[in-house]
Amino acid sequence: MDIKNIIRSLSPNERKIIPYLNEDVDKISEKSGLDKVSVLRSLGYLQNKNIVNISSETKKIVEIGVNGALYKKKGLPERRLLNLLNEKRVLKFKDAQKQSSLSDEEFKVSIGALKKKAMIELKNNKIVLSTNNITKKMLEEIFIENLPLEYDSLSPEQQHALKYLQNRKEIIEIKEEKTINIEITELGNTIINSKIKSEQLIEQVTPEILKKDSLWKGKRFRRYDITSPVPRINGGKRHFVNQAIDYGRKIWTDLGFIEMSGNLIESSFWNFDSLFTAQDHPVRDMQDTFFINKQKELPDKKIVKAVKLAHEKGISKSKGWKYKWDEKEAKRVVLRTHTTCLSAKTLSKLKKENLPTKFFALGKCFRNETVDWSHGFEFNQTEGIVVDKNANFRHLLGYLKQFFEKMGFKKIRFRPSYFPYTEPSVEIDAFHPGKKIWLELGGAGIFRPEVTVPLLGENIPVLAWGPGFDRMLMDYYKIKDLRELYKNDITKLRKMKFWMK
Amino acid sequence: MAVINLNKKQFESEIGKLDEKMQNKVAMFGTPIEKIDNEDVEIEVFPNRPDLLSFQGFKRSFLAFLGKKTGLKKYNLNKPEKNYKVTIENSVKDVRPYTVCSIVKGLKLDNENIKELIEIQEKLHITVGRKRKKLAIGIYPLEKIKLPITYKALEPDKIRFIPLESNKKMSGLEILEKHPAGREYSQLLAGKTKFPIFIDANKDILSMPPIINSQLTGKITEDTKDVFIECSGFDKDILNKCLNIIITVLADMGGKVYQMNVIGKKREITPNLTTEKMKISIENTNKLLGLNLEKKQIRQLIEKMGHNYNKETVEIPSWRTDILHEVDLIEDIAIAYGYENFIPVIPEISTIGKENKKEIIKRKIAEILTGLNMLEVSNYHLTKKDDQNKKMGLSEKNKEKFIELEESKTEFSILRTNLTHYLLKIFSENIDSEYPQQIFEIGKVFKADKDIIEDENLAAAITPGNFTEIKQILEYLSKMINIKIEIKETEKSKAYFIEGRVAEILINNKKIGFIGEIHPKILKNWRIKMPIALFEINLKEVFKELD
CATH class of the missing domain: 3.30.930.10 (Bira Bifunctional Protein; Domain 2)
Known part of the structure; x- marks a missing residue:
């Protein structure tokens, strides 16, 4: 920036102090009529513009204390006692204190001080003056008279006096004083000596100025320091998990999927039995799943009968799990452990004429877990089913690949897995380029005939998946601990970046 | 989730070098590697494949998957010798009705083998056994037992023996109340008026399933050559499969497997390695997988998963618990084909998306x-x-x-x-x-x-x-x-x-x-x-x- 522009960028306050930059801060404040804070702030801005260099140093200053100021006027107690003794020569202890009108403490200190200087002697409860030279000023007296002094430049004698007085009550006080040194740069000198200072510049553009052309036409606007920091502001926004969920929803609707929704509290029948999960499967333990001490009614008998058959003896050439299926167990109420229960319900209501069709869900599920960085008792899952006579395993992989690509996972792999309700089953891993490992993202498969036949009435392939959703967001939001997702730290929520996909 | 620990050295000498390619193969076989260091490899085994819960079981299936020893592996069963007999008394009917048993001889066990046997037993207890509820397994040194054996149930106070990890005789109830294993599993016998026991010809109690074995018979050690194995529980199918899983592991370790006469209401001879046969349609396979495989390829793929194939019929090993339906075989074909070899595709079916x-x-x-x-x-x-x-x-x-x-x-x-x-x-x-x-x-x-x-x-x-x-x-x-x-x-x-x-x-x-x-x-x-x-x-x- 050339000098002209620099001058045009000077704020009114900066202009006010420029003539007095040779003075100290107090003087500048006095002469410019600005308070000290404004002066300091303006000096900072001038430094940013390279007009001055500001340095500050802290000095320790020895100042006179409350009592010290009094003694400076009346004389130190030991001086007052000495003066008295000079008249009387010898005095009884009691009389001395009375006549000197010193406090107990002052008297005691004075005796000590004079004794130490060998100016008095104590004999038989009497004080005897033992010097004739009482006029010479004591070190302490000289010291007090000379205050204030800089701590670092005290002479040895002064240091001695300080040490002695410091122990006495509020005679002296040591303060830290910050002094600011202003050094005018070469550029500063040029500017101080230039004449453009008097040019009229427009500060804020106000409605008043805009009323009359003449108020702004042909005038210059003060240049701003566009680099100087401004206070932060906060905006309203969606919770970051919900931003991502909306995006997930968009992916599925774009791909032609219809959204399913339903209750978080569900019967075991829909959560487990209809999905060919045997009643003694460990996932149905209270250790793994949240149960509620209630019952939910089962759906229509035809479906229940078919599900029972699938478990007990098998259906559609399956061997089944071969055990006695218990209706009571199926009525037990759980917090859904997966959104797959929505898929099962949807299949049971599906009309054949609507095939092929595709559905999705994205919502909360529950597991009875303790909470740590990688686990929680609540998590989001994204569910999808494709019901199509011609659907096959490669289609399943196709949909999954598409979804994960859109979620930002470029390199994924499919590997064999196991779920009671799908066959073939597949697990999706994504490669983490930073950690150089495969991360498990979730499971998928084709519903078994033991699932589809009771629900659909015939074995139509149903591609199905239900990867956890929350873990997919962690990298994007740079979250290492799943607990952060629902912590609701307002400061963090305000700073959290948007889901820009 | 079951995770088993394999010795890395053993893996590398008997299967192959565990480089990145091999690690990927292990994952693509359906047993993802959980952890790997200089000494151990931890792999996850899904609940449908309890036959993979030991090194021997894993090795057998994985070598086939790698194309090295494909097809159904044959095992020799020796007929029961004299006194190779277990009698099931009617008293166990309401407690724990079934057992299947076997004897394996000529073992040369080292430390690794013993660790493996303990691990497979534990893992089977937890998974298929539903924490011993459905099934419990006992493996005993045969030299401490006098055959034949009886499986029966007695009132708890009539049962007295020194349980493992103890030094004094305890009654059935005392074991449930005082012994650590008893306390852990007491729930499984709660409310029963009689507890099941295995007892030998000397009237010595071998064990009180599903809780604990006796100190007298003890554990298997490096000196053990011959063993007696029993699986007790409620579902005979599962018991047979589990016994098969264990005896094939012992056979793979070099043991000679003998059958036993198990005499309950009927006489049965166990173990029984009879294979199961299931039809598989080429058309269904190709339709479900979106492939165009020919019969020859299907045969190769099926054999890579340790089955035999003949005229669209699959002969399934007797230790596989997970083949309920043709789709399970189709998945096996997909695994053998390699999940990484499927080309993902999005079909052109038009549906209209809709938000709730x-x-x-x-x-x-x-x-x-x-x-x-x-x-x-x-x-x-x-x-x-x-x-x-x-x-x-x-x-x-x-x-x-x-x-x-x-x-x-x-x-x-x-x-x-x-x-x-x-x-x-x-x-x-x-x-x-x-x-x-x-x-x-x-x-x-x-x-x-x-x-x-x-x-x-x-x-x-x-x-x-x-x-x-x-x-x-x-x-x-x-x-x-x-x-x-x-x-x-x-x-x-x-x-x-x-x-x-x-x-x-x-x-x-x-x-x-x-x-x-x-x-x-x-x-x-x-x-x-x-x-x-x-x-x-x-x-x-x-x-x-x-x-």
């Missing part, structure tokens, strides 16, 4: 409120009893009917009936954040009436804030969604509001919620030193109006 209407409305409400500079928060559906009741000044009498979980591993043991207490909780946890703070949440709440009621609520709260300011927000929302919302004075307000500064919110004369200023005594409970105003409404009427 409620989700759209909820999103719009959120947009309206964020436009007012409000921050959306997201809380758990589960909550703590004290947060919802005590801290909100709700006594036992006037609290809402909440739903309690039967068991929770954390303090979060009930379902939330409202969002309000969670918003206060957030304010109390954010007293260091810059003010003003304006937050809202849309989410499910749950109430227990006769039935379970699951509703969607909206709550918005501001601090510092007063009635006027929160009413402004509510009215703005009402205008933007174009639904007339009324505010009415109420007598029956929630206890946590200031009296005279609280109102009912109504749509079409139906009560949908409350609006008001929070009482200082409640703020004090939450250690909040800023005034709060908030509202919470049920969205059911809003959904209805906008439908």
Whole structure:
């Protein structure tokens, strides 16, 4: 920036102090009529513009204390006692204190001080003056008279006096004083000596100025320091998990999927039995799943009968799990452990004429877990089913690949897995380029005939998946601990970046 | 989730070098590597493949998968010798009705083998055995046993023996009460009048399944050459499969397997390695997998998974527990084909996507409120009893009917009936954040009436804030969604509001919620030193109006 522009960028306050930059801060404040804070702030801005260099140093200053100021006027107690003794020569202890009108403490200190200087002697409860030279000023007296002094430049004698007085009550006080040194740069000198200072510049553009052309036409606007920091502001926004969920929803609707929704509290029948999960499967333990001490009614008998058959003896050439299926167990109420229960319900209501069709869900599920960085008792899952006579395993992989690509996972792999309700089953891993490992993202498969036949009435392939959703967001939001997702730290929520996909 | 530990050196000398390619193969076989270091490899085994829960079992199947030893592996069974007999007495019928048994001889066990046998036993107990409930396995050194053996049930006080890890004789009940293993599994015999035991010809008790073996017979050691194996439980099919899993492992270790006569109501000879046969259709396979495999390829792939194939029929090993249906064989073909070799494709079927209407409305409400500079928060559906009741000044009498979980591993043991207490909780946890703070949440709440009621609520709260300011927000929302919302004075307000500064919110004369200023005594409970105003409404009427 050339000098002209620099001058045009000077704020009114900066202009006010420029003539007095040779003075100290107090003087500048006095002469410019600005308070000290404004002066300091303006000096900072001038430094940013390279007009001055500001340095500050802290000095320790020895100042006179409350009592010290009094003694400076009346004389130190030991001086007052000495003066008295000079008249009387010898005095009884009691009389001395009375006549000197010193406090107990002052008297005691004075005796000590004079004794130490060998100016008095104590004999038989009497004080005897033992010097004739009482006029010479004591070190302490000289010291007090000379205050204030800089701590670092005290002479040895002064240091001695300080040490002695410091122990006495509020005679002296040591303060830290910050002094600011202003050094005018070469550029500063040029500017101080230039004449453009008097040019009229427009500060804020106000409605008043805009009323009359003449108020702004042909005038210059003060240049701003566009680099100087401004206070932060906060905006309203969606919770970051919900931003991502909306995006997930968009992916599925774009791909032609219809959204399913339903209750978080569900019967075991829909959560487990209809999905060919045997009643003694460990996932149905209270250790793994949240149960509620209630019952939910089962759906229509035809479906229940078919599900029972699938478990007990098998259906559609399956061997089944071969055990006695218990209706009571199926009525037990759980917090859904997966959104797959929505898929099962949807299949049971599906009309054949609507095939092929595709559905999705994205919502909360529950597991009875303790909470740590990688686990929680609540998590989001994204569910999808494709019901199509011609659907096959490669289609399943196709949909999954598409979804994960859109979620930002470029390199994924499919590997064999196991779920009671799908066959073939597949697990999706994504490669983490930073950690150089495969991360498990979730499971998928084709519903078994033991699932589809009771629900659909015939074995139509149903591609199905239900990867956890929350873990997919962690990298994007740079979250290492799943607990952060629902912590609701307002400061963090305000700073959290948007889901820009 | 079952994870088994393999010795890396053994893996590399008997299977192959565990480089990146091999590690990938292991994952693609369906047994992902959990951990790998210089000495051990940990792999996860899914619950459908208990036959992979040991190094020998894994090696057998994995070598076939690698194409090295494909097809069904044959094992020789020797006929029962004299006294190779187990008698099942009728007394076990109501306790633990079945057992299947075998004898394996000529073993040369080293430390690794013994570790493997203990591990497979434990893993089978946990997985297929459902923590020994369904099935328990015993392996005994044969030299300490005098054949034949009897499986029967006795009253607990008539059972007396020294259990493993103990030094004195205990009764059946004492074992359940005092022995660590007894205590851990006592549930499995609870309420039974008789406990099952295996007892030999000398009348020595070998074990009390599914709890513990006797000290007398002891454990297998490096000196053990011959062993007796029994599986007891309720489901004979599963028992047979498990016995097969174990004896094939022992055979792979070099043992000679002998059958035994197991005599209950009927005489049976166990183990029984008879294979199962299942048809597989080439057409179904190709249709489900989206491939174009020929018979020859199917044969190769099926054999890679350790089965035999003949005339569209698969001969399935007798230790596989997971083949219930043709689709299970089709998955095996897919695994052998290699999941990495499938080319993903999106079919061209046209369907029209559709979002749930409620989700759209909820999103719009959120947009309206964020436009007012409000921050959306997201809380758990589960909550703590004290947060919802005590801290909100709700006594036992006037609290809402909440739903309690039967068991929770954390303090979060009930379902939330409202969002309000969670918003206060957030304010109390954010007293260091810059003010003003304006937050809202849309989410499910749950109430227990006769039935379970699951509703969607909206709550918005501001601090510092007063009635006027929160009413402004509510009215703005009402205008933007174009639904007339009324505010009415109420007598029956929630206890946590200031009296005279609280109102009912109504749509079409139906009560949908409350609006008001929070009482200082409640703020004090939450250690909040800023005034709060908030509202919470049920969205059911809003959904209805906008439908």
